[in-house]
Amino acid sequence: MERRVAEQLRSTLGPLGLEAHALKVGWYNAVLQPAFHLPYPDDTLAFVVLSTPSMFDKALKPFVSKERLKIIRDPVDQCVSHHLSRVKEKFPDQRVDIMFDYELLPSRKPKFLAQTAAHVAGAAYYYQRKDVKLDPWGKKKIFGVCIHPKYGGWFAIRALLLFPAIQVPFLEQPLPVDCVSSEEKRIELLEQFNFHWQDGRYRDIIEVKERYSEEQKTYFTTPPAERLRLLGLSQEAQGITFH
DSSP: OHHHHHHHHHHHHGGGTEEEEEEEHHHHHHTSOGGGOOSSOTTEEEEEEEEOTTHIIIIIHHHHHHSGGGOOSOHHHHHHHHHHHHHHHTOTTSOOEEEETTOBOTTSOBSSOHHHHHHHTTSSEEEOGGGOSSOOOTTOOOOOEEEBTTTBTOOEEEEEEEEEEEEOTTOOOOOOOOOSOSHHHHHHHHHHHHHSGGGOGGGGSSOOSOOOOHHHHHHHHSOHHHHHHHTTOOHHHHTOOOO
16 A cells, blocks of 8 residues: 555656655654654654755746746745645545644644654655764754755755555665765764855755756745745735735
8 A cells, every 4th residue: 555655646746846755653753752743653654745956847837827826825835735735636535634844733843843754764864963973062052954865955845744544564664865974074064054054055065966956046045025026926916925
């Protein structure tokens, strides 16, 4: 069953520049404190969904062109939501729960920890402070970051799909590719991500096979309220207010 679901997701999401990586809820819950656990049995099948550099041209721009009068919030979030809602239609006999990376619980905690999900699914390695033996940061707060073996930091984790009726006790857990394996490079990565993230250098910590186009870089480095103009949308015409 897992293979059939995975193939259906690949054939549906692949042409849109999206990837889906399988995991068991138990893998995720095992590495987190109970406050962050997903409320499903350990053997429940889930998929973490990533957007790759090609999503901008394959999914976002066509979506904006077609749905331009319906853009009422962040176009990327709305595009991903639209396509994942269509995915649910591919499984009429299954319950499919979707959690998006931007959604929060009433407690203000995220519905799921995206980078942890990507790591346990083997999709991208989540580099954290604990991965550095000689910690040079003292009392500074250091955030971790996922690096994809093909895209480096040029990707995003968008959602988690859960299939509550599908239990996969024998699913084997893949290890994420440790593509930033030296102590020196890990320190460089965390330094760049935490203190110089605006310049995006951390994204190229490894040699990547694909990165964002110049148009896409401009889009994501532009303040949200001005992004619609880059996509040919008028903020006033859409009646959009950004906070």
